[in-house]
Structures are given as structure tokens and as C-alpha cells.
Amino acid sequence: xxxxxxxxxxxxxxxxxxxxxxxxxxxxxQGSLEKVIQNQKMTQPQDSIEFSEESDFKKxxxxxxxNDATDFSGMTDIEKYTVIIQRYxxxxxxxxxxxxxxxxxxxxxxxxxxxxxxxNIRDDNLYQIYKGYNKMTDEQKWESIxxxxxxxxxxxxxxxxxxxLKSSGLVDSYxxxxxxxxxxxxxxxxxTSEHGRNYKVYGxxxxxxxxxxxxxxxxxxxxxxxKELKISMTFNxxxxxxxxxxxxxYIVDLMNALEERED
Numbered sequence: 396x397x398x399x400x401x402x403x404x405x406x407x408x409x410x411x412x413x414x415x416x417x418x419x420x421x422x423x424x425q426g427s428l429e430k431v432i433q434n435q436k437m438t439q440p441q442d443s444i445e446f447s448e449e450s451d452f453k454k455x456x457x458x459x460x461x462n463d464a465t466d467f468s469g470m471t472d473i474e475k476y477t478v479i480i481q482r483y484x485x486x487x488x489x490x491x492x493x494x495x496x497x498x499x500x501x502x503x504x505x506x507x508x509x510x511x512x513x514x515n516i517r518d519d520n521l522y523q524i525y526k527g528y529n530k531m532t533d534e535q536k537w538e539s540i541x542x543x544x545x546x547x548x549x550x551x552x553x554x555x556x557x558x559x560l561k562s563s564g565l566v567d568s569y570x571x572x573x574x575x576x577x578x579x580x581x582x583x584x585x586x587t588s589e590h591g592r593n594y595k596v597y598g599x600x601x602x603x604x605x606x607x608x609x610x611x612x613x614x615x616x617x618x619x620x621x622k623e624l625k626i627s628m629t630f631n632x633x634x635x636x637x638x639x640x641x642x643x644x645y646i647v648d649l650m651n652a653l654e655e656r657e658d
Contacts, residue, residue: 455486458483475516476511476516479510479511483507492554497606550578551611553578566646571646582615585613589605
């Protein structure tokens, strides 16, 4: 920024007075702005609701009541989206994993989608804008994801990380979709087995419920998932097979790098 003052000679006194005038203007503007913000806060519901031990159904009821009481008029789509998603993230810390299909209650993801539609929000890459990915380089995206998802503690964290990698655009969407599905499938099999049942017999009847419990308490071996995918996913075209295997290996490399990260 260029702060030079020309020799046509603005005196120090004039400069000082101008600064003082602008300071008063800023203070006046700031005061007016704070009043506007305060008035908005008085007319908007306060996001002080706690969700800790309540059922998903009860949380969704509260969220709907809170959104119904909110005046979204005058807000842009991204502003409305930000208000809503932050409320859902507070109620459901594993929201991203639920979006990926690892949910104990799929109604949460459906409820969020319906709420976005109900508020007439055009969800065109708004999540990417909300996270700032649309203005980041790949290196910045990776650093952001490292800070948020470094050293995942359980399968829910791993699923959230995979979904975030996809949303950021750092990895191939086609390949990572298969990776996410395989992780969830292995959790369904393992979770059902822990309850003394056979997933191939009971299938999704209990698989989703037990998978969610399993992912909360266990981590998935992503290297084993990758190995299984490269065996089960076969392509007639050799180059396509190579590209798929390469993308899967790349995703696993990123996952392993985050596993080793120490915060």
C-alpha cells in the first residue's frame, strides 16, 4: 500500500486534523453498526440451545423451531447456509460422517437437505464456499484439512476425513466414493459380527445401526480397505485400472499422513 504524500504540500496539521475527523467518523459508524447488530440480536433467536443427551429426533425438532423463529430475509444464500449448518454441526458433531452414509440415523442428513430447500437456498457448492475451499490452493486445502482432521481417533473421524477430502476437491470423487462405501461396508460386517450376527444374513436391517456403533469405537484399516478395493474393482481397460489403483493409493497416502500427524 502506498502512503506517500505529495510535495504539493498537505501540512502536518491538515493531515492530523483529517485523521482526527476520520477517527470520529469511524467511531460514529462503528457505534451505528453495533446498534444495528444489537437490534438484530434482539429480534433473532439466540443459539444457546444445548443438545448433549437428547435423541436425534428431539434435536431435529429443536433445530426446526430455531430456524422457524429466525428471520432469514435480507440474507444471502451463503449467509443462510452458514447459520443453518453451524446449528446442525453443534447438534451433530459427526454431521459430515452422516452425510457420507455412516449415520446411525439417516434422517439427520435428509432433514438438513430439506431445511436448505425449505429456506429457498440454492446449494451450489455452498459447503465449499462455507469452508473457503473455493479460494484456496491445493496446499492451503491440505493444511486446513490437516488442522481439522489430523490424527483421527475413530472410524467416524476417518469417514469425516474422507468426505472432507472429497468436498475439498483434492482427490478423485469417483475413487473416494468407492473408498467410503468400502469403509462403511467393512464396519457393517464387523459391527454385525460383534453382536453375534452375520451381515450377509441380516444385511442393512441391522448393519447400518451396528456399523455406526462400530465406527464410534474402532478405527478401520484403510490399507486393508485399499487392498480389497484394488482386488474387487476390476476394469476391462488396463489404463483405467491403473488410474483407479493410483487414486486409491493416493487417498491412502493422505490418510496415513494424517494418522502420523501429531497435534
